[in-house]
Amino acid sequence: MENAGIMTIIISAILVNNFVLSRFLGICPFLGMSKKVETSVGMGLAVTFVMTMAGIFTYFANQYILIPQNMGYLKTVMFILIIASLVQFVEIVLKKILPSLYQALGVFLPLITTNCAVLGVTLLNEQYGFNLLKSVIHSAAAALGFTLAIVLFAFIREQMETSDIPEAFKGFPIALVTASLLSFAFLGFQGII
Amino acid sequence: MDIMKIIWPVGSLAALGLLFGAALAFASQKFAVAVDSRAEAIDAVLPQANCGGCGYPGCANYAQAVVDGEAIDLCSVGGLPVATEIAKIMGVETIGSGQRMVAKVKCNGGTNCKDDFHYQGQPGCLAKSMVAGGPKACKDGCIGDGDCVAVCKFDAIHINDHGVAQVDADKCVACKMCIAACPKGIIGLVPDSNRAHVLCSNKERGPQVKANCSVACIACGLCVKACKFDAIHVIDNLSRVDYDKCVNCMQCTKVCPTKAIEALIPKRRRTDPRPTDVATEAGVSVEE
Numbered sequence: 001m002e003n004a005g006i007m008t009i010i011i012s013a014i015l016v017n018n019f020v021l022s023r024f025l026g027i028c029p030f031l032g033m034s035k036k037v038e039t040s041v042g043m044g045l046a047v048t049f050v051m052t053m054a055g056i057f058t059y060f061a062n063q064y065i066l067i068p069q070n071m072g073y074l075k076t077v078m079f080i081l082i083i084a085s086l087v088q089f090v091e092i093v094l095k096k097i098l099p100s101l102y103q104a105l106g107v108f109l110p111l112i113t114t115n116c117a118v119l120g121v122t123l124l125n126e127q128y129g130f131n132l133l134k135s136v137i138h139s140a141a142a143a144l145g146f147t148l149a150i151v152l153f154a155f156i157r158e159q160m161e162t163s164d165i166p167e168a169f170k171g172f173p174i175a176l177v178t179a180s181l182l183s184f185a186f187l188g189f190q191g192i193i
Numbered sequence: 194m195d196i197m198k199i200i201w202p203v204g205s206l207a208a209l210g211l212l213f214g215a216a217l218a219f220a221s222q223k224f225a226v227a228v229d230s231r232a233e234a235i236d237a238v239l240p241q242a243n244c245g246g247c248g249y250p251g252c253a254n255y256a257q258a259v260v261d262g263e264a265i266d267l268c269s270v271g272g273l274p275v276a277t278e279i280a281k282i283m284g285v286e287t288i289g290s291g292q293r294m295v296a297k298v299k300c301n302g303g304t305n306c307k308d309d310f311h312y313q314g315q316p317g318c319l320a321k322s323m324v325a326g327g328p329k330a331c332k333d334g335c336i337g338d339g340d341c342v343a344v345c346k347f348d349a350i351h352i353n354d355h356g357v358a359q360v361d362a363d364k365c366v367a368c369k370m371c372i373a374a375c376p377k378g379i380i381g382l383v384p385d386s387n388r389a390h391v392l393c394s395n396k397e398r399g400p401q402v403k404a405n406c407s408v409a410c411i412a413c414g415l416c417v418k419a420c421k422f423d424a425i426h427v428i429d430n431l432s433r434v435d436y437d438k439c440v441n442c443m444q445c446t447k448v449c450p451t452k453a454i455e456a457l458i459p460k461r462r463r464t465d466p467r468p469t470d471v472a473t474e475a476g477v478s479v480e481e
Contacts, residue, residue: 061209065205065209069201069202069205071201071202071205074202074205074206077206078205078206078209081206081209081210081213082209082213085213085214085216085217088217089216089217089220092217092220092221092224093220093224095224095226096224096225096226097224099226103254162315162317162319162320163315164315164316
């Protein structure tokens with residue numbers, strides 16, 4: 001992965017190794033926020049912003065603090081600290097500058113802190129040994145993959161609202177079955193890289 | 194043991210924490226948003242039904258909207274008492290008529306109405322109405338699958354014995370959810386104090402309507418002639434009550450040949466002494 005081209009990284013992060021459907025990261029918001037298409041788009045955009053920023057910040061923290069001091073064991077703690085601070089910052093700024101978007105995102109915004117896809121992408125950046133440019137691109141592409149998955153899933157769930165579902169499958173069971181089928185579908189991208 | 198192995202991790206984490214903390218503190222000052230305490234106070238007096246009847250997603254959103262200049266009497270659940278409380282908080286006069294409104298399904302068809310075809314498919318009024326306007330012969334009739342029942346958060350609307358949705362006026366809070374859910378658009382708000390309602394929405398001509406449904410308004414105009422208060426009119430082949438003028442005399446319900454005008458007699462207020470007694474004393478026979 002270290003020597004992978006930029007296009008390869010993008011396609012890999014969005015389709016082949018889709019964070020939700022292949023790596024199974026960020027399942028909580030994927031299931032929780034996908035009841036309506038609008039909210040899922042909002043969630044996807046908020047995650048995209050936080051993931052990209054986290055990709056940049058954690059690259060610097062890793063490169064200039066962790067590696068020189070040989071403190072690799074601290075990266076989870078430090079990355080979480082960075083992500084939590086970023087989410088807080090985004091929340092404060094959005095509340096002031098774009099109250100309407102802040103309203104629309106509601107509780108999803110602070111929930112991004114606990115979105116393991118964000119931590120996952122920062123750890124993977126480090127693991128793959130990406131440089132700054134590749135880290136940013138990989139983070140953004142992973143976030144777009146997350147957005148793609150959650151929006152697709154929201155469209156399907158909106159369709160299911162009008163379907164005649166057996167009583168035992170109503171609600172989360174059918175959502176989980178659907179998610180697994182969607183995951184199967186994304187398995188079809190496996191060979192393209 | 195190298196003391197630096199402890200100092201570096203602790204120090205760097207603490208430094209980063211302090212740095213981010215300071216940045217957040219600075220940001221929260223720089224981007225501070227003044228929160229109006231009145232919004233919280235209003236939210237506290239709202240019923241917290243979060244029904245959306247006011248047009249806002251929830252009670253908290255409506256509370257904020259009031260502070261931003263929205264009307265204070267939009268909460269149909271709380272009604273006048275809540276509007277008065279909000280008026281106190283906002284320091285304005287109570288406005289609004291205080292007239293209690295309830296939803297009314299303007300159809301009494303159900304089993305009185307013929308079916309055009311036998312429907313087999315997805316249940317639900319919306320799904321049925323998409324197939325040639327639904328199985329009912331009357332295309333403005335209640336389908337009776339209960340889309341309105343499903344959206345009502347107050348257990349105030351049910352499908353009655355003959356397959357028509359009926360509103361329980363005592364429980365209804367006029368949140369308009371059923372009105373939005375009905376694919377036929379035959380639910381409307383009416384004043385709770387009014388007792389005579391035309392339970393039909395069909396605008397087809399009399400003979401056509403009559404062929405399909407035995408309790409439909411056939412636009413014969415007898416009610417118009419019977420009304421002494423100019424409170425009922427036939428518009429577009431459908432009799433309509435003017436609720437501002439109606440005095441609940443119930444003359445229209447008596448003359449209606451198809452009984453399409455509902456008379457909520459049991460809920461009419463009785464005067465004391467009971468009118469039958471007075472009439473009997475005066476030697477007049479009274480129809481009950």
